[in-house]
Amino acid sequence: MSTFQAPKGTYDLIPPESAKYLAVREAIAAPLRNSGYGYIETPGFENVELFARGVGESTDIVTKEMYAFETKGGDQLALRPEGTASVLRAALEANLHKLGNLPVKLWYSGSYYRYERPQKGRYRHFSQVGAEAIGAEDPALDAELIILADQAYRSLGLRNFRILLNSLGDKECRPVYREALQTFLRGLDLDEETLRRADINPLRVLDDKRPDVQKQLTDAPLLRDYLCDACKAYHEEVRELITAAGVAFEDDPKLVRGLDYYTRTTFEFVHDGLGSQSAVGGGGRYDGLSEMIGGPALPSVGWALGVDRTVLALEAEGVELQLPALTSVFAVPLGEEARRVLFAKVTELRKLGIAADFSYGAKGLKGAMKNANRSGARYTIVAGERDLAEGVVQLKDMESGDQTAVGVNEIVAELESKLG
Numbered sequence: 001m002s003t004f005q006a007p008k009g010t011y012d013l014i015p016p017e018s019a020k021y022l023a024v025r026e027a028i029a030a031p032l033r034n035s036g037y038g039y040i041e042t043p044g045f046e047n048v049e050l051f052a053r054g055v056g057e058s059t060d061i062v063t064k065e066m067y068a069f070e071t072k073g074g075d076q077l078a079l080r081p082e083g084t085a086s087v088l089r090a091a092l093e094a095n096l097h098k099l100g101n102l103p104v105k106l107w108y109s110g111s112y113y114r115y116e117r118p119q120k121g122r123y124r125h126f127s128q129v130g131a132e133a134i135g136a137e138d139p140a141l142d143a144e145l146i147i148l149a150d151q152a153y154r155s156l157g158l159r160n161f162r163i164l165l166n167s168l169g170d171k172e173c174r175p176v177y178r179e180a181l182q183t184f185l186r187g188l189d190l191d192e193e194t195l196r197r198a199d200i201n202p203l204r205v206l207d208d209k210r211p212d213v214q215k216q217l218t219d220a221p222l223l224r225d226y227l228c229d230a231c232k233a234y235h236e237e238v239r240e241l242i243t244a245a246g247v248a249f250e251d252d253p254k255l256v257r258g259l260d261y262y263t264r265t266t267f268e269f270v271h272d273g274l275g276s277q278s279a280v281g282g283g284g285r286y287d288g289l290s291e292m293i294g295g296p297a298l299p300s301v302g303w304a305l306g307v308d309r310t311v312l313a314l315e316a317e318g319v320e321l322q323l324p325a326l327t328s329v330f331a332v333p334l335g336e337e338a339r340r341v342l343f344a345k346v347t348e349l350r351k352l353g354i355a356a357d358f359s360y361g362a363k364g365l366k367g368a369m370k371n372a373n374r375s376g377a378r379y380t381i382v383a384g385e386r387d388l389a390e391g392v393v394q395l396k397d398m399e400s401g402d403q404t405a406v407g408v409n410e411i412v413a414e415l416e417s418k419l420g
Helices: 017-033 048-054 060-065 084-093 139-156 174-186 192-200 211-216 229-244 307-317 336-351 365-375 385-389 411-419
Strands: 045-047 068-070 076-079 104-113 125-134 161-167 263-271 279-285 300-306 329-333 356-358 379-383 392-397 403-407
Touching: 017 104, 017 125, 017 139, 017 307, 045 048, 045 084, 048 060, 048 076, 048 084, 084 104, 084 125, 084 300, 125 139, 125 307, 139 161, 139 229, 139 263, 139 279, 139 300, 139 307, 161 229, 174 192, 229 263, 263 300, 263 307, 279 307, 300 307, 329 336, 329 365, 336 356, 336 379, 336 385, 336 392, 336 411, 365 379, 379 385, 379 411, 385 392, 392 411, 403 411
Parallel strands: 329 356, 329 379
Antiparallel strands: 045 076, 068 076, 104 125, 125 300, 161 263, 263 279, 279 300, 379 392, 392 403
8 A cells, every 4th residue: 555645746844854944934033023023823725705806816826826615615715825815804804903003013924825836946835934014104114024034034144145126106107007018018929818918917927937028028118117206205215224224135127026916115035046936035015905805995015935945045055054952861761760760850851941852662772872862962861770779870971972970869950050
């Protein structure tokens, strides 16, 4: 009988590799916690309509990549392909915007699902950490989020990433640009599906990765030439604030991002060590999304950073994360009495916050010491019948190889002071 395997395009996170992912999540979340963002968790699936309206009917995510299904009760649901629409839905449902403290600042971490052609860095199940600031239109908020993401990456030791920045205008100036772009696109040699996309949302065509399409887009009109004065001033302030914080970025007039809800500020974090899947994260302002999903006008801004992609970026740069050892002390009992005594000591150490493990199963000294070695423990406590008769245990320093006899009643205090 064959054993089961993880579904195509997914992966299992298993030790010791999984420790890296935890460390990345923690590093991204730390600056957010420090800046007034509270943790939110939403269901792994939502009403299909939330994503169709929020993410956009014409996006690849909704038309090709969403896992949609009908429940036994006849509800149309979808596994979440991204986090923003769900977080905004939850904030509106809980009336967080009415509590008087805007913006509502939230961060989240979880798994997302897209039916994609699997390749390195692009999976059908992937993990993100995201942040949203809901209910305020302020360039300082856009700048804050970009600076916090930059801080998170730098705290991990990443250096070779770039921040691309653009403005997508607002409902005043974007329609004028949209028309100019549509007129330009109609004059190109494009396939029918691409032309249909150009009718629904022409900005999506700029995001087309096919070389033959990109080649034709060289002279496409640029949004920045169509920005109204308010959008220009807003964007200029975002740029000034980021620059003053010492964060480097590149202006990218063609950056549109793959979701329909963005307005004004839009940005992407890219890493050149990742080949074709170079984006490690991104986001922007989405002032109209709340109304799209039936809420009041709530200008908002946010981002999501890919945990998987960030781990690949760290590997590409050869960055080794300083991960804490899983085990500091490993206990090796030889005989029944020693099992009872050492198990009690391990429990005591754990209560003091010291990472301790135990040799389970009736292993001899050689096998147990192999386990102690593999555990990465700094110290091993060994005790046999003769040691206990003398009221001691043997404490072995796994780095130096030194071994000393320590009183059974002193061992916990001794380890606490050594590992303090």
